Amino acid sequence: MRKVLFLITELQRPVGGLYRFAVEYLPVWRKAFEEKETNFEPLVFAPRDISAPLGDLVIEPGFKDIAEKHSVKIYSAVRGNVKCYFLESTLNENELFDFHRTLWEKYRVKSEKASSYYNRVLCPFWNHMPEVAKSVENIACIDAQDWLSFPAGFLVKESIEKPLVCRFHSGEFGRAMGKPDMENAPVRIEAAALYEADYVVGVSVPEMKFEITNLLPFSGRLSSELKQQRGREWYNYQLWKQREYRRFLFFESDKMHLIGKNAAGIPNGIILDGWKKIKKEEILKAKDLLRRNFPTKDKIMLFIARTERRKGLRPLLEALRKLKYEYHQNVGLVIASVMNDERIEYENKIREMGIENDVVIDSRWLSEKEKMALLCAPDILALPSLYEPFGLVTLEGLAADLACEQNHLTGPVVITGDIGGMKDIMRSGIDGFKVPVEDFSIEPELLASVTAMIMEHPDMHKRISASGAKRVEDDIFKWENTLRHTLRIYERAVQNYSKWESE
Structure with missing residues (x-):
């Protein structure tokens, strides 16, 4: 059994595209695991927004020790017939300042224009998730959903030394109609995903190509800035990634999916x-x-x-x-x-x-x-x-x-x-x-x-x-198709990490 740490936001209340994605996709994955069609098991973590009612969330006894040790609360609730965990945590003003500095120094993420939700919910979730992950055995891979979860994935990867997949459900270049604020956190986090992740995947082939085309020049400049800090082997890995990202752009999809060495486009499904x-x-x-x-x-x-x-x-x-x-x-x-x-x-x-x-x-x-x-x-x-x-x-x-x-x-x-x-x-x-x-x-x-x-x-x-x-x-358009291809990219992420990060 190998666990995939599945990091996602917007799971507390039944609103939004990420929630719908999770509650339709996760049951198919759980069923495949229980029927021994895969040995990758989902372990789902999301932030708990303290401004929202608890609803069906209850304190999870299985994480009692780690919660007490780090002064956080971990709840659980079922989403899509899968037990999911919700991390409630806070950062005081000094801790938040230090964490913003960490995001800049490690990933060149700027937080000056951050929203209240960014500081109140996302940063505490990103900051505390590595300690929680270290308490879990048999994590083989991390799968972070959208920029809202990517930094948690970056930090968990560094903490437990496991491969990271970053899944793009949308991107700031598109949301901003081609004119994103390059000084704001979302686009910088998405650019960082191209050099932090061992594999990136989009919810369609055109979407993944769009993200690579728009983010790669900026991501390349940021990785160059980090070259001295991260070391020669890390930078060689980045050069390999950049080459493979460009090669991905040359290929057409086959039945709406395209799986390259470090990038993929895999369509979502629909329940009919x-x-x-x-x-x-x-x-x-x-x-x-x-x-x-x-x-x-x-x-x-x-x-x-x-x-x-x-x-x-x-x-x-x-x-x-x-x-x-x-x-x-x-x-x-x-x-x-x-x-x-x-x-x-x-x-x-x-x-x-x-x-x-x-x-x-x-x-x-x-x-x-x-x-x-x-x-x-x-x-x-x-x-x-x-x-x-x-x-x-x-x-x-x-x-x-x-x-x-x-x-x-x-x-x-x-x-x-x-x-x-x-x-x-x-x-x-x-x-x-x-x-x-x-x-x-x-x-x-x-x-x-x-x-x-x-x-x-x-x-x-x-x-x-x-x-x-x-x-x-x-x-x-069946979720089983989405799962089948996603399991392939987990294996490729593991291969990429083993080849490059171990060196």
Whole structure:
């Protein structure tokens, strides 16, 4: 038995992409371990946010001694049928200052612009995790999820001398639309991952290539700064990594995955059980609710996402204006997004564009069941993201096709930006349509054109719905596929570490 120390944040409450990733992926891993399909066992640790209610967290007696020794608390709770541990710790002002200095000296991470969450939750978690890890036997590898956990992985690796995998779920270059603050912690932590990790993996091949392309020059400069401090052998390892990162960029994926010597792109999965259980009456009810917003419209389009710029709502609104005034298409748009102050801004924008009678904003919080039924209801699901590392909602759109087809209904045609994981998930003109994205920009004219084409060809709509339903059932999108390839990269991380770090 070999344990993998799986470090993740955002696990305390059922909110966010990392939580969903964990609760869907970990059960598949646990099942494979129990059935002796792998000897890698997950050991999951996350920070406990003291500002949030305890909920189902209870003190874990198995770590009582180590908790008392280091004045921390360790709780446990089940996530995705897997027992997970939550580390609660604090740093006083002097300790926090010293830890910030450690992050700079070891990894060139700057903390001057740090948020309250960074100082209150992340830094204590990163700082105390090495002592906890040293108390655990048989750790063979560390798998850190996103920049929020990477520094814990860096420090644990140094402490227990085991290989580190850093998994990119998204990146600061993309989140900042190509203009990250290079003096801020997230992008520096991500750059450090390229030289601290023994293996890096992204949630899609395009995402991993995007991160390498944008981070490698900066990461190379930082590793050069650390050359004298770390030594010649360490720097030789960095030169090997940099060479292999560049080579990774030259290869195309095979069935959406690509595994190199020190980098990989491995897609996430989707659980289809709930989609297959959706009844025809539920879909028809959701369709009726949408139709009530636009009783005279020929077609209804749905946008379901946050309203931040990278989700592409602004070009979609411009495309709707073109559809109305230039293409003379009678289509209504429902924006399903929880809005706060920005709602007034969007309402004013919509009025200025002359499409106030063509748009409805639905700011309700939706349960998972309500969301699934809603995704089955429109004629067109518009997801024109300008940056999307994987694009789970694209898969959900295809799953909506599956739910509809199984109930002898036609599902939505999914339109996405041709970016990140969306590049690979859908085949344009077969399972849906992809619109080109250049420099974090998408042309409203293209969005309008493809939407008009869908509206004018109902037979094509039916064909694409049927194809989307088949696509989402491909083994590529099963979590077992994600696990199988991830286990391979653990072995490669161990090999890389054994070859280089032992020297």
